[in-house]
Amino acid sequence: MASSASSLAEEKGVKLEENPEYLVSEPPRPEYGDLSFPAFRIARPLGMKSMEAASLLAERINDALKRLSLGLASVMGGYVNVRLEAPRLASMTMEAYRRLGERFGEVPAERSLRIVVEHTSANPIHPLHIGHARNAVLGDSLARLLEARGHVVQRRFYVDDMGRQVAVLAYGLRLLGFMKPEGKPDHWIGLVYAITHTLLDIRKLKDIVDELRRNGRDEETRGKIRELDELVADASELREKEPGLFDRIADAMAKDPSPERNISRLMVLYEQGDPEVKKLFREAVEKCIEGFRETLEDRMGIRFDKWDWESDLSWSGMVGRIIEEARRSPYYTTYKGSEALDFSEIQRDPEIREKLRIPSSYDIPPLILRRSDGTTLYTTRDIAYSLYKFRDFNADKVINVIAAEQRLPQIQIRLALIALGYRREAFNLIHYAHEMVSLPGVRMSGRRGRYVSLDQLLDAAVERARIEVEKRARSMAPSEADRAARIVGVGAVKYALLSIAAQKPMTFSLEEALDFERNSAPYIQYAHARAANILAKAKEDWGEGGVEWEEASAPPIRRRLLLQASRTPYIIAKAADELRPELIVSHLGRIADIFNSWYPLDPVIQEKNRGARLYKLALVDLTRHVLAKGLHLLGIEAPEKM
């Protein structure tokens, strides 16, 4: 339909403003047909009345459909509606499925691109929590979608080991005098970090209180004392968790006349590559990453091709070279006494504003490149890293999956790239922003050790799934039940995170994620398992011929399942091109709904007529495949049994 509209426009020498493909939709009532096109939308640019455009377009579409004997177009109001010839659609779709096998649904893009997807990149100072999970699951799904579209994708994790937070952790570990994680290493690291950070804050606040008191500022003193009380409460909670660890760090810190100075010194020494400090930092961060990998790779099946250490980038001289380039740039300036890049001129360019999506009346502040002690800042290092991602993979496009709160620094990075003459990179660096995840009633804080870790959530989900699996575990071997529980539990968490569009803030309710009914991963997985089960019991292969394609026409629900399943390649392409995994989520939901309504009404194996039975088997097989494919693109496994 879309191509008929395009060619019509082309002949009239008119360029349509919008892609006609976007105008194709499903009519509101099934009697109207299977697809519809609002002809009035293209009537005006073509210089026609809407009815005129509709009948002309219907004629074109009919010609095209006739060539394939695929259906019939009719005019209704200003719409052209098409009713597809189900048997023909069935044989074409199944033929493609048989030819492509497991690849059915993937449509290669016109041009295969090299794309880097950087995601998760959590600070290596505490375990992953639900917010990181949203990032990880989105990033992983985007990567899978892009691959399905024929792009060459590289997944990278940025290990941010040069921030102040890691220095705080390293300082704490040095006070502790050893590094022997008990239990999962990232959890242990998280505890050390929280204890150290909280003790540091208490120390700082105490100093402030003393100072205020000396100056007789009673009002302010009382306020600060209240803050202090809260901190002490947090500290005692931490102490309860691990008294030995806590006291050791506390005692050692009490002997240090200036913890802050020592932390800053650690940062400087690490950036300089001091061997002893380097060993300390690296060991600490490696422990944490080890824990991350256990969660991401072993438990969630989210893998990375590269783990990029921020410090490596810095030591290699890349960050230094960026600063050199900045100094030579005409936008180099001094801001608040520090070296900086000034964007006031660049951001006046309307093309740049539009391409980087900078709001029209928004003034991007200058970007400071270095602290006064000479150490670099995160954003500066990220400029180097952005370029590195393009170069190292020879990438056409780099997608950063990063929380929306980092919008400003992400814009600054792209402006900086332009300032340094890297326009192509700036325009092909995409900030895929997602909003935060909160847990109801939980005030999370990594610095205070107050968080629900992703591991805990996954444990709860898998545990819940195990109970459900055991309820119906019929003929399942224990190892099989284990596997099913893991697939269902982890799948449910992933689905919950993917089913809400990324730009919406979400409250993650474990309760709801563990409701394994409709609109959940288990619901889709269940439909898949049922389909797989029918196929397993069938002992017949529809692919060897004898399928009666006429069976595709009726009953309506059977026909609808075919129609929906056959849209899959289009949906996958769209979801990949628009970076919208949630389109896959809703497509799977629709297919599972139709399949679940269909199969109890229209038994497959008991069907007496062989040709009909084989067609139904083909339809079950297609459905099974399409569900598995979609789940896979979301990073969710599809069990054969559950």
Next chain:
RNA sequence: GGGCCCGUCGCCCAGCCAGGAUAGGGCGCCGGCCUUCUAAGCCGGUGGUCCGGGGUUCAAAUCCCCGCGGGCCCGCCA
């Protein structure tokens, strides 16, 4: 003070970018369905001033403007 995102049945969400034919799902609630390919399922019912107000248009949940409510950002943190 400036900017970004969000606001749709009691609750959670889709639809909005690319305006059109009675605004869709799920949860909840009410009532049915396990001798027939797994009831994590199916069938029926209940429920909406699309945050408010203007404007553009033959036509607005969708586009524009002004408000209101919630989240986030504006650091020599990351």
